[in-house]
Amino acid sequence: MNLYLKLLSGSxxxxxxxxxxxxxxxxxxxxxxxxxxxxxxAILQRFDDIKGWNLYEVGLLYGISSxxxxxxxxxxxEVHNFERYMVEGEFDSLLIRPVSPLSLLLTKNIDLSRIxxxxxxxxxxxxSIIGLKLNNVELFLLLIYLPVTIFSGLVICFSLGLITATIxxxxxxxxxxQTFTLYAPFNAANYxxxxxPGWLKIIFFTVIPVGFMNYTPILFLLNxxxxxxxxxxxxxxxxxxxxxxxxxxxxxxxHYHSTGS
Amino acid sequence: xxxxxxLQKSFLRNMQYKVAHLINNAASAIFGFVFIAxxxxxxxxxxxxxPYSALDMTYYIAAVQCILWLSGFLTAGLNIxxxxxxxxxxxxxxxPTNFFLYVTSQEAGRLLYNLFFRSLPIGLVFSFTVGFYIPxxxxxxxxxxxxxxxxxxxxxxxxxxxxxxxxxxxxxxxAHFVNFTLLVGLGGQLVPIDLLPAPLSYITPYLPFAGAIYxxxxxxxxxxxxxxxxxxxxxxxxxxxxxxxxxxxxxxxLEIQGG
Numbered sequence: 238m239n240l241y242l243k244l245l246s247g248s249x250x251x252x253x254x255x256x257x258x259x260x261x262x263x264x265x266x267x268x269x270x271x272x273x274x275x276x277x278x279a280i281l282q283r284f285d286d287i288k289g290w291n292l293y294e295v296g297l298l299y300g301i302s303s304x305x306x307x308x309x310x311x312x313x314x315e316v317h318n319f320e321r322y323m324v325e326g327e328f329d330s331l332l333i334r335p336v337s338p339l340s341l342l343l344t345k346n347i348d349l350s351r352i353x354x355x356x357x358x359x360x361x362x363x364x365s366i367i368g369l370k371l372n373n374v375e376l377f378l379l380l381i382y383l384p385v386t387i388f389s390g391l392v393i394c395f396s397l398g399l400i401t402a403t404i405x406x407x408x409x410x411x412x413x414x415q416t417f418t419l420y421a422p423f424n425a426a427n428y429x430x431x432x433x434p435g436w437l438k439i440i441f442f443t444v445i446p447v448g449f450m451n452y453t454p455i456l457f458l459l460n461x462x463x464x465x466x467x468x469x470x471x472x473x474x475x476x477x478x479x480x481x482x483x484x485x486x487x488x489x490x491x492h493y494h495s496t497g498s
Numbered sequence: 499x500x501x502x503x504x505l506q507k508s509f510l511r512n513m514q515y516k517v518a519h520l521i522n523n524a525a526s527a528i529f530g531f532v533f534i535a536x537x538x539x540x541x542x543x544x545x546x547x548x549p550y551s552a553l554d555m556t557y558y559i560a561a562v563q564c565i566l567w568l569s570g571f572l573t574a575g576l577n578i579x580x581x582x583x584x585x586x587x588x589x590x591x592x593x594p595t596n597f598f599l600y601v602t603s604q605e606a607g608r609l610l611y612n613l614f615f616r617s618l619p620i621g622l623v624f625s626f627t628v629g630f631y632i633p634x635x636x637x638x639x640x641x642x643x644x645x646x647x648x649x650x651x652x653x654x655x656x657x658x659x660x661x662x663x664x665x666x667x668x669x670x671x672x673a674h675f676v677n678f679t680l681l682v683g684l685g686g687q688l689v690p691i692d693l694l695p696a697p698l699s700y701i702t703p704y705l706p707f708a709g710a711i712y713x714x715x716x717x718x719x720x721x722x723x724x725x726x727x728x729x730x731x732x733x734x735x736x737x738x739x740x741x742x743x744x745x746x747x748x749x750x751x752l753e754i755q756g757g
Contacts, residue, residue, distance in 0.1 A: 258669050265675035272683045279695050280540055280688075284547065288539040350671075413518040416525035425532045432539035437531060 267353030296365030303358030305390025508607025578661030655737035686712035
C-alpha cells in the first residue's frame with residue numbers, strides 16, 4: 238500500500254510537469270463523457286421520460302456507470318492496455334519479478350487524465366440526487382449505498398477488463414474485443430435495463446453482468462420494484478465475477494508462450 | 499498516380515485486420531441497438547408529439563451507425579502528430595508530393611475499406627434484425643453518393659485540421675476529443691439536430707458537423723431536400739482551402755535540426 242501511494246504521488250508529479258496539457262486533457266475527456274448525457278437531457282426535456290424513468294433517475298444510473306468505468310481507466314490502465322505487453326513482448330519481464338504479474342500491472346501506472354470523466358460522473362450524480370427530491374430516509378439509504386454500487390461496478394469492470402486482457406494471450410490484440418466487452422456494455426448500463434430487448438437483457442445479466450452494477454439496486458432504492466436482495470446482488474455478483482476472471486487470468490498465464498528472439 | 503496507389507495500399511493494409519474488425523462490428527451494432535432501444539423507450543406512447551416515429555428513429559440510428567465508419571471514426575489527427583513528434587514531418591513536407599493529398603489519400607483508403615468491411619456488414623446486421631430503410635426514389639441514390647463523398651471530405655478535413663495543428667501545439671489529444679465530441683454531438687449521432695433545443699437547432703444545420711453525419715443520413719432516409727448538399731459543398735471548399743493554406747504555413751514554420 239505504501240508503495241502504491243508513492244507511485245500515485247509520483248504519477249501525479251509527472252503529470253503536473255505538463256499542467257496545462259493535463260488539465261485540458263482531463264477537461265476534454267470529461268466533456269466527451271458528458272455529451273451523451275447532455276443529449277439525453279435534450280431528449281428527455283422534450284419527451285419527459287424513458288419507459289417510466291425521468292432524467293434524474295437515469296442520471297443516477299449514468300453517474301454510477303460513468304464513475305465505475307473511469308475509475309477503472311484511471312487505476313487499471315496497464316490491464317486495459319495489456320495488448321502492448323503481448324505485441325511488444327514485454328510480458329516476459331513481468332514473469333521474472335518476485336511479485337505476481339497482476340500486482341505489477343496494477344501498481345505500475347495510473348492514468349490521471351481520465352479523472353475528468355470521474356468528476357463528470359460525480360457531478361451528474363450530485364445533480365440527479367438533488368433533482369430527485371427524495372425524503373430523508375430514501376436519501377440516507379441512497380447515499381450509504383452509493384459507494385457499494387460504485388465499488389461493485391468498478392470490480393465488475395475490472396473483471397471484464399481482466400478477462401479481455403487474458404484473451405490477448407491467444408489473440409495478441411484486444412482493442413476490438415474491448416469495444417464488445419467494455420465500451421458497449423457500459424454504455425448500455427447508462428440507461429435503464431427495461432428498455433432493452435430480451436436477448437440484450439440476458440447478456441447484461443449473465444455473461445457481461447453490468448445490469449447488476451446500478452440498475453438492480455437503484456430499482457429498489459427508487460421504489461420501482463424488487464426487494465432487499467437487489468442490494469445484496471451487486472457485491473455478490475462482483476465477487477463471483479472477480480473470482481472467475483482471476484481463474485481465467487491464471488489459466489491464460491499457464492498457456493502463455495513467449496515468442497523468444 | 500501516387501495518391502491513388504497510397505489509397506490502394508492503405509485499403510490493403512487494413513485488410514490484414516479484417517477478422518478483428520468484424521468482431522468490432524458486432525459491438526458497433528450493439529451500440530446501435532442500445533440507441534434504438536433508447537428512442538423506442540422514449541417515443542413509446544408519445545409518437546404524436548414527435549416528428550419521428552419509433553420506426554423512423556430505428557432507421558435513423560441504423561443508418562448513423564453505418565455512416566459513422568465513413569465520416570465519424572477517423573484516425574486521430576490522421577497521424578500527422580506522430581510525424582511532428584519524431585521529426586518525420588520534415589521529410590514528408592519536403593517531398594515533391596502535396597502533403598495534404600499524401601495524408602488524406604491514405605485515410606481515404608481506410609474509409610473505402612470501412613465501407614466494405616464495416617458499414618455494409620453493420621447495415622446487414624440491422625436489416626436482418628430491426629430493419630433497414632431502402633430509398634424509394636432512384637435519384638436519392640445519386641444524391642446519397644454525393645452526400646456521403648462530401649461527408650467523408652468534410653470529416654477528413656476536420657481531422658486533418660486537428661493533425662496539422664500539432665505543428666504549433668505538439669499535443670493534439672484534447673483537440674481530437676473536442677473535435678470528436680462536436681462531430682457526434684452536433685452531427686446528429688444520437689439526436690437528429692432538428693430535435694435539439696433552441697438555439698442549437700438553428701445553428702447546427704449550418705455547421706460542418708451536420709454535413710458529416712446528419713445530412714447524408716437524412717438524404718438516405720429521403721427526409722430532406724437534396725439542396726442540403728450545397729451546404730456540404732460550401733464546407734468542402736472552405737475546409738479544403740483553409741487546410742491547404744495552413745499546410746503552407748506549417749511548411750514555412752518548419753525548422754530542420756541537424757543531427
